[in-house]
Amino acid sequence: MTEHDFSAEYHYDKEKDCFIELVKNDREPFITKHKRHKVEELKVNGSSFISDRPYSEPLKTSYFEATNGREDFVIKRWRDRIESPLRYEIAEGYIEVTNKS
Incomplete structure (x- = not known):
């Protein structure tokens, strides 16, 4: 919220x-x-945002990290259509960016 x-x-x-x-x-x-x-407050790590499209694109899928102070989470945020509400999925863990060549 x-x-x-x-x-x-x-x-x-x-x-x-x-x-x-x-x-x-x-x-x-x-x-x-x-x-x-159960609902609890999560603090978002503002520098963890990553996306498959530019920030201004409303139909992008993005990921960011958050914590409740005890556990770390990755939150996936997306929408399928512009008129659809944003959807969220949460999983324990953190984002790791790797370079595959």
Whole structure:
């Protein structure tokens, strides 16, 4: 859960020739889906971000590290379509970048 859970979306209305703001609440579906799971705060390692596409690309798959202070995790973040919400997967471990030649 982040401050971006309530960030608006903007869609272009061709008929009116303007952008329409859509209010979003991505937190409620998350809470509903995970209400039986243990939730704890993770601190993201900001220098660990890695992606298969440029940062500005909305359909990229990205990975970053986070910790709860006891364990280290890798978080995968992606979406299949631009209008789909971001999806996340978490696994224990850390990112290791290697050069295969």
